[in-house]
Amino acid sequence: EVQLVESGGGLVQPGRSLRLSCAASGFSFDYYAMHWVRQAPGKGLEWVSGISLNNGKIGYADSVKGRFTISRDNAKNSLYLQMNSLRPEDTALYYCARDTGFYDLWGRGTLVTVSS
Amino acid sequence: EIVLTQSPATLSVSPGERATLSCRASQSVSSNLAWYQQKLGQAPRLLIYGASTRATGIPARFYGSGSGTEFILTISSLQSEDYAVYYCQQYVDWPPYTFGQGTKLEIK
Numbered sequence: 552e553v554q555l556v557e558s559g560g561g562l563v564q565p566g567r568s569l570r571l572s573c574a575a576s577g578f579s580f581d582y583y584a585m586h587w588v589r590q591a592p593g594k595g596l597e598w599v600s601g602i603s604l605n606n607g608k609i610g611y612a613d614s615v616k617g618r619f620t621i622s623r624d625n626a627k628n629s630l631y632l633q634m635n636s637l638r639p640e641d642t643a644l645y646y647c648a649r650d651t652g653f654y655d656l657w658g659r660g661t662l663v664t665v666s667s
Numbered sequence: 668e669i670v671l672t673q674s675p676a677t678l679s680v681s682p683g684e685r686a687t688l689s690c691r692a693s694q695s696v697s698s699n700l701a702w703y704q705q706k707l708g709q710a711p712r713l714l715i716y717g718a719s720t721r722a723t724g725i726p727a728r729f730y731g732s733g734s735g736t737e738f739i740l741t742i743s744s745l746q747s748e749d750y751a752v753y754y755c756q757q758y759v760d761w762p763p764y765t766f767g768q769g770t771k772l773e774i775k
Contacts (some may be wrong), residue, residue: 557735568701584765586761591690593764595754595767595768595769596703596705596711596754596769597766598754598761598762598764598765598768601761601762606683610761610762610763612762646710646711649702652699652701652716652758653692653701653713653716653756654701654703654711654713654756655713655716655722657710657711657712658710659710660710666752
């Protein structure tokens with residue numbers, strides 16, 4: 552089955568770190584750029600970060616630049632998001648998504664809550 | 668950064684009627700525009716890409732049109748399962764891809 556499954560979310564205190572993972576299956580992971588998109592409670596969709604299929608291009612939203620690091624391991628069919636110096640405003644459901652220009656495949660998301 | 672503005676924020680339409688949702692871009696995105704549907708508690712679902720091409724499995728009652736800076740998503744003859752939040756997204760290039768703020772389609 553073609554799917555993306557996120558994990559690693561949870562409750563974390565402000566200033567702490569968290570690492571999200573996204574496991575891909577059912578397709579050739581190394582053929583696609585991959586992205587993280589988040590959704591704060593009751594809010595819209597916000598692009599967070601993206602990585603090209605061979606790591607040649609990486610980008611971040613201004614709101615997370617310098618704090619978050621995206622990476623991938625094509626041998627493990629996995630995408631990662633290292634989140635440091637977390638803030639309450641980073642509280643959101645984090646989705647990984649497959650980039651075919653648009654996002655044709657989404658995971659179900661992993662919830663990150665930043666609170667003391 | 669390309670800003671997408673969706674209107675209206677909330678749209679109330681009766682079942683069986685037609686819904687028209689708008690997305691305006693701050694600069695031309697050509698036809699690099701997608702529409703997504705999101706139901707409560709679910710991930711977004713791709714409806715339309717290339718401004719007018721329906722994704723696999725999307726019913727013909729969903730119709731996308733437009734190019735450049737003005738785009739429309741039309742849903743003819745609304746079904747109960749169509750009530751959801753709809754987002755447009757431009758994919759000219761990243762960083763960043765950007766989304767509109769969403770239109771909530773509710774039952775009238």
